[in-house]
Structures are given as C-alpha cells and as structure tokens.
Amino acid sequence: MTVTFIAHRGWGPDGRTIYYIVTDTTPSGPAGMMGVVIAPTSASLIANSAAVDLCQFRNGLTGSGPLGFQAGIAAGAPGDKNYSPMWRIFMI
Numbered sequence: 001m002t003v004t005f006i007a008h009r010g011w012g013p014d015g016r017t018i019y020y021i022v023t024d025t026t027p028s029g030p031a032g033m034m035g036v037v038i039a040p041t042s043a044s045l046i047a048n049s050a051a052v053d054l055c056q057f058r059n060g061l062t063g064s065g066p067l068g069f070q071a072g073i074a075a076g077a078p079g080d081k082n083y084s085p086m087w088r089i090f091m092i
Contacts, residue, residue: 009064010054012077020074020087022066030089034066042086051088052076058091 005021012018024039025031031038045051053075056065063070076083 006066008066008072010072010074013073013075013080014077016077018074018077025089030091045086046088050084051086052082052084054087054089055092056089 005023007019007021010018010020022034022036024037024042025034026038026040026042028038054072055074056067056072057063057069058067059069061070062068065071072089074087
C-alpha cells in the first residue's frame with residue numbers, strides 16, 4: 001500500500017521556508033479546489049486558538065501554493081511556541 005502527499009512550500013513568520021501537506025479542509029469549496037476530503041467538524045476551529053493563521057493566495061504569480069499561485073505565509077512554523085498542525089486559512 002502506498003500513500004502520496006503533495007508537499008506545499010510556504011513561508012514562516014520569520015521568512016523561513018516551511019513545507020506542509022493538506023489532508024482535509026472545510027468548507028466544501030476549498031476541498032473541491034484542492035481535491036481533498038471535506039471535514040465539516042473542523043469548522044469549529046475558526047475561532048479556536050488551537051489553529052494558526054495561514055494566508056493563501058488565490059490569484060497572482062504562478063507558484064507552489066495549493067491553488068497554483070505564490071506560496072502561502074504562515075503565522076507559525078514547526079518549532080515556534082504557537083505552532084499547531086491545524087490551520088485557519090485566509091484566502092487573499
């Protein structure tokens with residue numbers, strides 16, 4: 001059995017390169033655009049401090065972001081005290 005994930009390149013809050021995968025999302029629109037599972041129970045994280053902000057570009061320069069444009073910018077990266085594997089994604 002084999003599982004393949006797409007690693008997306010992004011930028012941490014201090015300009016470090018980060019890599020992340022997207023396994024599911026909510027609502028259904030972004031899930032469909034990225035071809036991942038819809039996870040409606042994750043909607044409760046929008047107002048929870050357990051999630052870290054990630055700004056994602058939905059147009060602009062072609063790049064490594066999950067929507068095909070420039071890399072996203074995260075408010076936390078692995079090793080940061082506020083890091084979480086749960087993301088609150090803002091489309092900009």
